[in-house]
Amino acid sequence: MPNLEKSTPVAKPDMVPLTASKAIIARGVKMTFQSGAESFQALKGIDLEVLSGDIELLMGPSGSGKTTLLSILSGILTPTSGSVELLGEKITGLSRTKLAKFRLNNIGFIFQDFNLFPALSAIENIETVLNLKGIRRGEAKRQAQQLLEQVGLGDKAKSLPRQLSGGQKQRVAIARALAGNPKLIMADEPTASLDSQGGHAVIELLRKLAKEEGCTVLMVTHDPRILDVADQVLYLEDGLISPYVPARVPSVP
Amino acid sequence: MVSLARKNLFQDLPRFVVAQAGIMFAVSLVTIQTGLFSGFSRSTSLLVDNSKADIWVASEDLRFLDLTVPIPLQRRNQAQQVQGVDRAEALILRGTVWRRSSTPLTSVRVVGFDPEGQLFQPKKLDQGTLSQLKQPYTVMVDRSDLDSLNVNRVGQVAKVGSFQARIVGLSKEMRSIVSPAFMFTSLENAYAYINSPIAEPPRNPPAPKPLTSTDQVSYILIRAEPGQDLQALKRRIEAALPDTRAYTRGEFADLNQRYWQKSTGVGFILGLGAAVGMIVGLVIVGQILYASVSDHLKEFGTLKAMGSPNWFIYSVIIRQALWMAVLGYIPGMALCIALGTWTLQTQAIEILISPMLATGVFGLTIVMCIGAAVFAIQKVTYVDPAIVFKA
Numbered sequence: 028m029p030n031l032e033k034s035t036p037v038a039k040p041d042m043v044p045l046t047a048s049k050a051i052i053a054r055g056v057k058m059t060f061q062s063g064a065e066s067f068q069a070l071k072g073i074d075l076e077v078l079s080g081d082i083e084l085l086m087g088p089s090g091s092g093k094t095t096l097l098s099i100l101s102g103i104l105t106p107t108s109g110s111v112e113l114l115g116e117k118i119t120g121l122s123r124t125k126l127a128k129f130r131l132n133n134i135g136f137i138f139q140d141f142n143l144f145p146a147l148s149a150i151e152n153i154e155t156v157l158n159l160k161g162i163r164r165g166e167a168k169r170q171a172q173q174l175l176e177q178v179g180l181g182d183k184a185k186s187l188p189r190q191l192s193g194g195q196k197q198r199v200a201i202a203r204a205l206a207g208n209p210k211l212i213m214a215d216e217p218t219a220s221l222d223s224q225g226g227h228a229v230i231e232l233l234r235k236l237a238k239e240e241g242c243t244v245l246m247v248t249h250d251p252r253i254l255d256v257a258d259q260v261l262y263l264e265d266g267l268i269s270p271y272v273p274a275r276v277p278s279v280p
Numbered sequence: 281m282v283s284l285a286r287k288n289l290f291q292d293l294p295r296f297v298v299a300q301a302g303i304m305f306a307v308s309l310v311t312i313q314t315g316l317f318s319g320f321s322r323s324t325s326l327l328v329d330n331s332k333a334d335i336w337v338a339s340e341d342l343r344f345l346d347l348t349v350p351i352p353l354q355r356r357n358q359a360q361q362v363q364g365v366d367r368a369e370a371l372i373l374r375g376t377v378w379r380r381s382s383t384p385l386t387s388v389r390v391v392g393f394d395p396e397g398q399l400f401q402p403k404k405l406d407q408g409t410l411s412q413l414k415q416p417y418t419v420m421v422d423r424s425d426l427d428s429l430n431v432n433r434v435g436q437v438a439k440v441g442s443f444q445a446r447i448v449g450l451s452k453e454m455r456s457i458v459s460p461a462f463m464f465t466s467l468e469n470a471y472a473y474i475n476s477p478i479a480e481p482p483r484n485p486p487a488p489k490p491l492t493s494t495d496q497v498s499y500i501l502i503r504a505e506p507g508q509d510l511q512a513l514k515r516r517i518e519a520a521l522p523d524t525r526a527y528t529r530g531e532f533a534d535l536n537q538r539y540w541q542k543s544t545g546v547g548f549i550l551g552l553g554a555a556v557g558m559i560v561g562l563v564i565v566g567q568i569l570y571a572s573v574s575d576h577l578k579e580f581g582t583l584k585a586m587g588s589p590n591w592f593i594y595s596v597i598i599r600q601a602l603w604m605a606v607l608g609y610i611p612g613m614a615l616c617i618a619l620g621t622w623t624l625q626t627q628a629i630e631i632l633i634s635p636m637l638a639t640g641v642f643g644l645t646i647v648m649c650i651g652a653a654v655f656a657i658q659k660v661t662y663v664d665p666a667i668v669f670k671a
């Protein structure tokens with residue numbers, strides 16, 4: 028929480044009613060990839076708003092621009108045009124360094140392939156991120172252990188990623204994403220590499236997260252089971268948000 | 281702090297071991313070449329450094345220790361008269377021939393000194409006492425030269441010139457890489473040996489006579505009175521002793537070292553070896569770090585996506601480099617010390633590893649590893665954090 032207050036003086040989500048505050052606002056976001064002489068427009072003008080504490084799903088066929096949009100909304104990619112506001116701060120136009128700092132302080136990331144550090148144990152994976160956020164030694168260890176317990180892996184602290192199942196790895200990754208209490212969680216297909224059981228545990232965890240921790244979760248997914256926990260679903264097609272309603276989203280593997 | 285650096289490094293153990301072997305090799309190469317150079321230099325001035333003389337006086341025609349013309353012994357008495365001289369002793373240094381019954385000739389360097397003097401004596405005695413050298417035709421040689429002189433113990437007799445030489449003692453650590461074996465003896469014996477024709481030995485040679493003031497010696501060794509300005513003393517000695525030049529011990533040691541360095545090109549050769557060691561080390565560490573960084577690129581990308589500042593990632597790589605430096609240096613230096621001890625004992629070749637050399641090589645190893653890290657860091661600098669979402 029202190030991190031949040033330092034870097035985003037405008038947004039104090041705790042102090043305003045959750046329903047009124049918008050965690051993510053995107054206006055006219057366009058993205059054109061240039062490779063050599065060829066250019067490809069992956070996003071053709073996206074407008075969206077996500078309320079604080081909501082779970083927002085981004086669905087749509089492969090190649091529709093979901094990952095590109097997620098990258099832009101989390102400040103990893105800079106859009107060709109348009110603007111993005113996160114937690115009340117306009118991030119479009121910030122320098123690379125400031126963007127990195129913003130991400131570090133406010134966003135937790137969850138990836139399809141977990142992206143854990145294979146040489147580090149579960150607890151060390153989390154500690155490293157806490158270290159990065161300026162939390163040191165004993166305090167980092169204590170918080171990391173607590174986060175592992177929160178995702179139900181308190182007894183796996185010393186396990187290396189390769190000793191864990193896919194679902195357990197993703198739970199460690201979620202614990203790592205939660206390190207330092209970010210207000211935003213950005214997840215790209217978090218259940219795509221998991222079996223149904225592992226996927227279920229992860230979905231349940233993400234739901235709890237949003238509801239109990241007050242995190243805003245933006246999640247790219249093909250997983251129809253997640254629809255049950257979503258507050259809002261955006262369906263992306265060919266770089267545009269399509270008017271399909273979530274219930275009619277076909278079940279894609 | 282979690283040591284991502286160390287754990288990443290140890291994760292691929294075989295590769296790490298190869299890297300460490302490479303660094304060890306580089307460290308050893310640099311140390312051995314430099315150590316050999318220092319050992320060689322020291323060896324060329326062994327007799328000079330070993331003396332307790334403040335000043336060495338030689339003929340003005342001297343080129344270096346082994347190439348000079350004799351001066352009469354009376355220079356010693358003259359030197360004694362110079363104000364500021366506490367003590368003067370003569371030294372004879374000349375090459376001659378050593379022969380053991382039917383074995384081939386061997387060259388030796390006769391070192392004649394006053395066994396009761398104070399300014400010159402062999403560094404360490406392994407067997408025998410210096411006073412035994414006062415007997416006619418007795419000598420000492422260095423333990424490490426026994427083989428090359430075809431002898432194996434005290435009491436054995438060889439022929440030097442046309443006189444016999446009975447070994448009455450052994451010295452230690454008195455072998456020079458640029459000189460034939462030293463043969464230590466008294467001034468009188470030395471004078472007899474170097475002036476004897478190589479011929480059939482006389483049946484009962486008379487004992488060598490004491491030297492007269494016109495007999496020729498090689499050097500006069502001087503001890504200054506306490507508190508003397510050696511440069512001023514040198515000038516007074518040169519003025520009082522015709523056709524001579526005086527050197528402080530340090531100057532004379534330098535002169536000999538420089539002569540040998542120049543005439544053998546040893547500095548260049550060993551320096552080249554050391555440079556090759558450095559380059560090989562740099563390439564190995566660079567290659568290993570680069571491969572390690574490439575392997576972990578996705579992790580570094582993940583760190584960047586999460587918002588890690590670049591310095592955090594650089595510090596991980598640099599710490600990897602430092603681990604490699606330290607863990608390569610320690611066994612490398614241990615190897616050199618072991619090797620140096622062995623060569624000194626068995627080959628009488630000194631690999632001189634001074635604390636300064638050890639520290640210098642450590643610094644160099646660090647620089648080498650950091651240099652390699654900078655190379656690897658290039659790769660991370662341009663990693664696009666967007667790769668993290670690519671499956």
Ligand SMILES: Nc1ncnc2c1ncn2[C@@H]1O[C@H](COP(=O)(O)OP(=O)(O)O)[C@@H](O)[C@H]1O
Nearest residue numbers: 060062067069088089090091092093094095096
């Ligand atoms: N860096 C890039 N350079 C060029 N084209 C890209 C790049 N990233 C994505 N694209 C293209 O943009 C489109 C959308 O990609 P992406 O956002 O990954 O889709 P999704 O996540 O919905 O499958 C794809 O056609 C893809 O080929």
Ligand SMILES: [Mg+2]
Nearest residue numbers: 093094095247
């Ligand atoms: Mg995608």
